[in-house]
Amino acid sequence: MPLYKTLNPNSQTTVKIWKITESYNDLLQPIKLKPENLKRVLGMKSELHQRGFLSVRHLLAEFGYTDSDLFYDENGKPHLKDGKHISITHSFTFSGLVVSDFQVGIDIEKQRKKIGVIAHKFMEYEFQYLKVDEPDYINKLTVIWCIKESLYKLFATPGLSFLQHTLVIPFTMDEESTVAWIDYEDKKYRYSTTFLEFEGFTCAYALPS
Incomplete structure (x- = not known):
């Protein structure tokens, strides 16, 4: 499938989301990968992960970039050679990419009830306003997780804790x-954060206020 959604939070930031419906071969064929990334994708045991990895390269192409324009620092944070800020996410059948002049983070997660079991591990303050018996409790938990994951990616600092920081x-x-x-x-x-839902998934992205 072509691009699923494009969002423009501001004139310097663009978010693109891809729905992964293509086969592994269809995703691989038109994309040129760096040798180390080709080796990496061929070594992945899960086709779902392979397709997620490749769909991100298709999103890069939507921005006019190639696999060679992307690199990672010692903390695992992605960067673009032209100096633009980038953040990447994929979850099951969706992947997302945001490119901005500002520090930015993005996350996509599938909405699942089991997030309620681990809620105490990633939030504390939020329990003051979040009620377990709310009809949209799981949806709100997923939003909070996605926002915190976006912050984590944006900040990219070892030792940062969802719960404590x-x-x-x-x-x-x-x-x-x-x-x-x-x-x-x-x-x-x-940070200013935005979230949206689609097809049982939640996406959130964060930018400096």
């Missing part, structure tokens, strides 16, 4: 946006 301000699902904070080593960082 990040918090998400109260929101409703209709608002599709909220403010989030990183409180790390006596410094506070404020």
Whole structure:
């Protein structure tokens, strides 16, 4: 399938989402990979992961980039050779990419009830406004996870904890946006976050306020 969705949060930022319906071979054929990445994708045991990896390269092409334009630093954070900021995500049958002039993070997650079992591991403050008996409890948990994952990718600092260093301000699902904070080593960082839902998945992305 071609591009699933394109969003423009501001004039310097673009989000693109891909729905992965193609076969592994159809995704691989038109893409030129660096030798180390070709070796990596051929070595993946899961075809789902292979297709996710390749779909990200198709998203790069949508932005006018190639696999060679992308590299990773020692913390595993992706970068583009032209200096633009980038963040990458894929989950099951969707992948996403955001490119911006600003530091940015993005995450896509499948909505699953089992997130409720681990909620205490990634949030504390948020329990003050989140109620287990809410009809959209799982959806809100997934939004919070995606926002915190986006912050983690954006900040890319070893030792950053979802539980201890990040918090998400109260929101409703209709608002599709909220403010989030990183409180790390006596410094506070404020971010504007946006979220959306599609086909049982949640996507969130974060930008500096």
